[in-house]
Amino acid sequence: MIGYKFMGKAHSHAYRDVSFYFDSEVEPVLQAVCGRNDEGVKEAAEKMGWLSYETDWRKLIARDDIDLIDIVTPNNAHAEMAIAAAEAGKHVFCEKPLAMTLEQARRILEAVEKNGVIHMINHNYRFSPAVQYAKKLIETGRIGKIYHIRASYLQDFIMDPKFPLVWRLDKEICGSGTLGDLAAHSIDLARFLVGEFKEVTGVLETFIKERPLVEDSSGLSGKASEDMTGEVKVDDASLFIARFENGALGTFEATRFAGGNRNGNRFEINGEKGSIRWDAEKMNNLEVYFHDDEPGLQGFRNITCTEDIHPFAGAYWPAGHIIGYEHTFINLIAELLHGISKGISPSPNFHDGVRNQAVLAAIETSSTTKEWISISSLLEER
Amino acid sequence: MIGYKFMGKAHSHAYRDVSFYFDSEVEPVLQAVCGRNDEGVKEAAEKMGWLSYETDWRKLIARDDIDLIDIVTPNNAHAEMAIAAAEAGKHVFCEKPLAMTLEQARRILEAVEKNGVIHMINHNYRFSPAVQYAKKLIETGRIGKIYHIRASYLQDFIMDPKFPLVWRLDKEICGSGTLGDLAAHSIDLARFLVGEFKEVTGVLETFIKERPLVEDSSGLSGKASEDMTGEVKVDDASLFIARFENGALGTFEATRFAGGNRNGNRFEINGEKGSIRWDAEKMNNLEVYFHDDEPGLQGFRNITCTEDIHPFAGAYWPAGHIIGYEHTFINLIAELLHGISKGISPSPNFHDGVRNQAVLAAIETSSTTKEWISISSLLEER
């Protein structure tokens, strides 16, 4: 694993925990973690249970005792690392968004395909049992033709203008702000549940244009510098409307300026036969409405997706005993291990990563040109 | 009052009830109701307590014993009636949207201004105590600079493809579908709470393009004809994104294809100091979040706006005893009567109607041109 902060913690825990809950033909061994800071990575390795550590990611990739490279670094490092890992014949699991640009994402996909390694991208929210169950309802025709999705991903952790210009707000490192960090998740959920995007038009906005600089921009907790400020070049909010290939319409909004919404990743889907609602802050619940429910008794059902019938839920606790954020990672890793044992790259993989990146690119372009951008044109042009 | 169906019932009831709850210098007398169908209007007059009725609206307007003309007809009749009423020196209360086009709306406004009559447009949702209280919070700076509004107005009553082509789906009569019927309400709430729209881009969509014709297209309950179908020329859904003059961003969606949402008129506003949420189906409640609440105790408060301190609520029942949809009309009529007694046209009046119409027009245009449309340009051009 390369990187060891927030996502590194979530991934590490999932590797440790997956075999407690799931049977798999392959068992993960936490062989080595890699980071630039010797002391930091050593401490992280001990705390999180990695058997060894490296400070040079190229060395990590070169090691014979490692089969899977997990990239949890900031976005600007994904392409180089993923391609190197693929070329070394390692399977690759990568944080989202796949890359800084569509072109980079394509190169990553080519590398894993050429080298025949397993690849997967971390859109963990898909792996909530409730979302998986929503997918099942849609696939089996219970919702019917889809008319609408409205999705929002609302956070509020950078609303204070004194919140510093940390790496997540650095365009060189992340490429974008809410777009790649939050909207990418909503786009993945939409692609998973509704289908492919046809065209989009949107807006990126930066509400706080100057923020205090931090000496070390490598963490969220960076102390603000009193003396110097820097320009914020990434978006504080991104919103767009979309048409899907199947005729559905979508409204999307991602923002870090929605006070009171700590991690409000939500969607509602309306189809000809029913509707579905989900909210990551109540991730165990799925609200489902059916048109053909008996008159008088029609209303959204609030289902706690903790029963054996709900995908992945049977591995955990009895009905009504909820699971949390970290279990989306455990479920995803179970799927990844299963893929590795079968020789297939489970969804969402780098094909999904490229398509997701195309939507991100289209939104970014439309925000400048104020036009609608066709996704298929973007994907076809080279 | 001209017209006597759904809205006619709501208006009539408000006139009857207003003096029970509110003291006013002027007391409404239900002098006469007007409709084309002699039998229908006679029955409506009796049922709803009107002292007389007319079948020719020009006669109604000509009557000396009438001071206020209330227009609850379909949209295509508003302009002619409102202008005639104004020219006859009557005060005018008109259903929304004000007109079929921005140009018509402007002519109506000119007529009432030239004739010095009181005018008001029926955006009743403003008059929910919770919405009025939200306005107060915003006005007194409790929410701070506004970053976002996301508003949706979701219904589901025409999802069945066999639902007939009633007058509400007739472009000649209504001008638009969800745009003028639903989005107009969200636009009014946004203008009331956030401020003026700067520019918008959006989409109109018709999911069911052919519907059974009805012999009498004058009511929602029209029986479907088995033999003939007609083309639906109005929108089943309208969605758009917006920038406001003050820098806020908005996402908006109105649809009649959101199953399970009977009358889901909702919004959330995020400002630098706090956030507000409201839902017409729980119209007594306002959810409010404040950034400066004590750490650990920050969360949306669910406030039941039924206390004396909440605007209009003191006229009704003790705290916790809720009011309903019809009370938004009673409150609005109380405001209208107050305006008449003072010689002022209370908000929302025809100025608001024109500005609202400009946003509707911009969305419609953008849906065709796929561009962003500036509202101020629309309002300036003639």
Place this chain on the structure above:
Amino acid sequence: MIGYKFMGKAHSHAYRDVSFYFDSEVEPVLQAVCGRNDEGVKEAAEKMGWLSYETDWRKLIARDDIDLIDIVTPNNAHAEMAIAAAEAGKHVFCEKPLAMTLEQARRILEAVEKNGVIHMINHNYRFSPAVQYAKKLIETGRIGKIYHIRASYLQDFIMDPKFPLVWRLDKEICGSGTLGDLAAHSIDLARFLVGEFKEVTGVLETFIKERPLVEDSSGLSGKASEDMTGEVKVDDASLFIARFENGALGTFEATRFAGGNRNGNRFEINGEKGSIRWDAEKMNNLEVYFHDDEPGLQGFRNITCTEDIHPFAGAYWPAGHIIGYEHTFINLIAELLHGISKGISPSPNFHDGVRNQAVLAAIETSSTTKEWISISSLLEER
């Protein structure tokens, strides 16, 4: 109508409004209102639309032009007035609880029965469309044999120890505190939906034992006296457990010391086939769960009972447009008028009043003796 404060307002409005919404063979005429204070009752008559007023209730009862006596006075006056009205051949509609004691309640029932007049008691919450629909589900076997009801009626308006000793807290006038005011409603809902009580044991408690005296103890808004306090002899809270004749178990709690609950009249019923939840502060909604819903899709449905199929709801607005507290009174009055036209006393009538009073009496006794009290024994003994 005798009395004209909070309940007088609710009743008056219902008489005025009922014929707007409902067709009835008899039309109410607001002939006369009665109160002891000449000025007060005169003003109330004007405000609420009564054609005349009286200051002596015996005169009111003696009037030839009056068919129905509506008693909205404090509890200690019910018996004398109701009996006098019955003996004068007037129909009687009485506020709950029917009387101060079970013995009084019985005498009232005897009087109306002997004189053959129509009688009804005001348990308005029964007439929420959602509660009526719950009744229908239970009656048609959709919930099956009932195992549990848990009901609470939570308020908070007297939590401040400086809140004065108003008439509602005066044992001479009201007989009890939360017991007759709040628990009586829960008992009625339980009798309506579950069945007859078999036995109960409970507790009455007074948390604030001394309160400021008020000069005029006739209203909630009475100014507190700074100098003198009086002993509070009624209960601030009443709670009890119960067995029903059909084997169901109940837990009940009524209190005016549950901060944040303005008018929290709630219940949940669990039966062998399903469950039902209701809350008066969200009175349009009914939550319903069915055991035989498809596995994976089992969850409480949140139904907005505003459709034609929901009892009484069709008289009002389209689906999703909610009604409020006052509509429970309008519905009840529609039922009363229907009863008068048919010559029957609709439920809940004074038979219900007597049975409700028996449960109240049993709780009061058990609170002293610390024993379980059988309701049938109480009803049989004389």
Place this chain on the structure above:
Amino acid sequence: MIGYKFMGKAHSHAYRDVSFYFDSEVEPVLQAVCGRNDEGVKEAAEKMGWLSYETDWRKLIARDDIDLIDIVTPNNAHAEMAIAAAEAGKHVFCEKPLAMTLEQARRILEAVEKNGVIHMINHNYRFSPAVQYAKKLIETGRIGKIYHIRASYLQDFIMDPKFPLVWRLDKEICGSGTLGDLAAHSIDLARFLVGEFKEVTGVLETFIKERPLVEDSSGLSGKASEDMTGEVKVDDASLFIARFENGALGTFEATRFAGGNRNGNRFEINGEKGSIRWDAEKMNNLEVYFHDDEPGLQGFRNITCTEDIHPFAGAYWPAGHIIGYEHTFINLIAELLHGISKGISPSPNFHDGVRNQAVLAAIETSSTTKEWISISSLLEER
């Protein structure tokens, strides 16, 4: 650890996970698990990561390489095992309820005290961050004098009359049904948050009196026998009312017959300054109301207790990223390890177990005698 089913899984996971999230002076080693069935316990040991296993619990206790004995067996085995473990000088962690009888519970307490070992009882719900935060609010006087607690623990997994007579329904093995399994949790929460019980009166009820026998009554999933049924001697529901030493009143209900409630462990507490609500199925959330909130803005705040300021929450994920059922165990084990390192028995320990058992005993007695039972008398008598 003795036992390895549902609770065994939860405990095992917590031991494995605790050092990932928490720093502790002592690190747990999963030395050995014990069960009667050789094959079953072997498989469980492998799956859950125990280094060895035993089939004789006396051997386990005798082992030198074990410091802590964790008892997750059915209730009838607790006393013998806990006493033996204490006498062997092992620390003891025991599932709730502590014992079958108050007398047994006392003997267990005496054994651990005499032998000076650390002891703790598994009331895991206390260790939800939201509940811990509620405790903090109460301790710091934010809620004021407490007037009420109403708690219910509602499940529905045995409603089907064909659900077999598994060990959880066997009086010889469990002692009681909902009382010891569910009500014990509510009693613990009440003791933690409100204070000591003074007296109670209650009811135990068995709705389904005969159930199919199972060959192997050792698991929830036991197949039903078609031929034979047995008498159910434990309670399907237990409900009681209570007075606390500090004057508060409580209503309590535990049932396995509340359809739609999978694991509805809930409470609301009302104090003179505020109120608190919690629900285990939404265990990350705490609803809090304060009387002294600004008029107009009073309402329950919905707080997601996932911030650093919320006890234990800082060990996990960023704000808004929820945790689940299993984390209550991890937090508790962190506390136990801390206790072991400091030489103290953290709450809830066997003192709490004894007091809890006294309340259970009192309810059971009152259900037969139909009287109120004093808890202090029970605790004093021997």
